[in-house]
Amino acid sequence: MTTVTSTTSKTGIDTSTTAGTKLSADYDMFLKLLTAQMQNQDPLDPMDTSQYTQQLVQYSQVEQSIEQNTTLKSILSSLGTQNLTQASSLIGRSVETDSATAGLSATSPAQWSWAAPRDVASMTATITDANGRIVDTRTVAANAAAGTLSWDGQTSTGQTKGAGNYTIKLEGTNSGGNALTITPHAIGTVSDVQLDGGNVLVTINGMQVASANLLRIGASQ
Numbered sequence: 431m432t433t434v435t436s437t438t439s440k441t442g443i444d445t446s447t448t449a450g451t452k453l454s455a456d457y458d459m460f461l462k463l464l465t466a467q468m469q470n471q472d473p474l475d476p477m478d479t480s481q482y483t484q485q486l487v488q489y490s491q492v493e494q495s496i497e498q499n500t501t502l503k504s505i506l507s508s509l510g511t512q513n514l515t516q517a518s519s520l521i522g523r524s525v526e527t528d529s530a531t532a533g534l535s536a537t538s539p540a541q542w543s544w545a546a547p548r549d550v551a552s553m554t555a556t557i558t559d560a561n562g563r564i565v566d567t568r569t570v571a572a573n574a575a576a577g578t579l580s581w582d583g584q585t586s587t588g589q590t591k592g593a594g595n596y597t598i599k600l601e602g603t604n605s606g607g608n609a610l611t612i613t614p615h616a617i618g619t620v621s622d623v624q625l626d627g628g629n630v631l632v633t634i635n636g637m638q639v640a641s642a643n644l645l646r647i648g649a650s651q
Contacts, residue, residue, distance in 0.1 A: 514625040517641055520632055521620050524648035531597040532616035533637030539582040540596050540635065542614045549575050550610055553602035557581060560595050572602065578617065595637050615645060 532540035550572040557566045566585040581598075583591040600612040622633035630641040
């Protein structure tokens with residue numbers, strides 16, 4: 431089942447509301463003190479009216495800043511919801527990320543695309559888990575400059591690895607035995623989109639990726 435969820439924090443809004451309430455109370459106190467100051471000033475050396483004006487202006491600027499922050503948070507929240515709604519169209523679509531880390535789930539293998547500057551004659555894949563431990567090393571058949579590969583969690587020694595995020599490193603050579611730079615990118619199908627702190631996250635095989643890190647969006651699966 432695909433879902434679209436939002437997990438935005440209320441901290442910023444509560445802070446603005448509290449600040450506004452406190453400022454209102456402080457403003458009343460400020461006016462009382464200013465009135466008392468005017469009533470009790472030295473008649474032979476009265477305070478310049480420009481000083482009163484300056485104090486009022488400074489206090490008003492603080493009040494305006496808090497109101498602007500509240501308005502800005504409201505606008506950002508609205509934009510975040512709009513971005514989430516737009517991102518919901520990604521659900522069910524094939525995507526490619528800018529990372530070599532892919533998700534492995536109970537129902538879907540970890541998948542990657544790869545590309546090299548020229549045809550690869552031989553290639554070795556090294557897979558590490560989220561803690562950086564090598565869990566599998568295997569030879570991959572390759573007779574092209576690009577391709578895809580998947581890993582279902584079964585290692586070359588017969589072990590079965592559980593669901594999680596796994597990173598692949600590819601090393602290869604061309605027909606002349608010269609080393610090639612091979613770049614892998616995780617691929618998969620989006621099952622969920624989520625708004626977290628203003629950022630839209632997409633879920634691919636249980637792994638959350640920021641939508642800004644997507645390199646390609648394909649057709650629906």
